[in-house]
């Protein structure tokens with residue numbers, strides 16, 4: 672069983688966004704596998720950098736949908752994305768200097784993504800489904 676098990680409770684209903692969420696889950700699993708397989712403390716810093724870049728791209732897509740359809744919770748949702756991006760930037764910096772705690776980072780990524788997707792992303796999906804279906 673992977674570290675971060677995909678489940679249909681993570682589906683928010685817009686295929687393009689669901690596919691990106693799956694990709695993020697895969698990236699967390701790749702980071703987890705690298706940590707497990709490596710004798711080093713903070714292995715594969717490129718995986719953290721790639722996850723950060725992909726999350727930024729993904730947030731941009733979600734924010735585009737929200738803006739296009741005048742989503743009323745846009746500002747609050749944006750703040751959550753900003754919080755995650757700031758946290759991952761800190762992880763990236765700490766990873767590069769080998770001062771990150773890999774288990775804590777992985778735990779944060781898994782928990783934040785699960786809570787964000789099943790919470791505000793699912794909510795956003797319900798709002799957008801009126802326009803997109």
Ligand SMILES: [Fe+2]
Nearest residue numbers: 733748787792
């Ligand atoms: Fe989101």
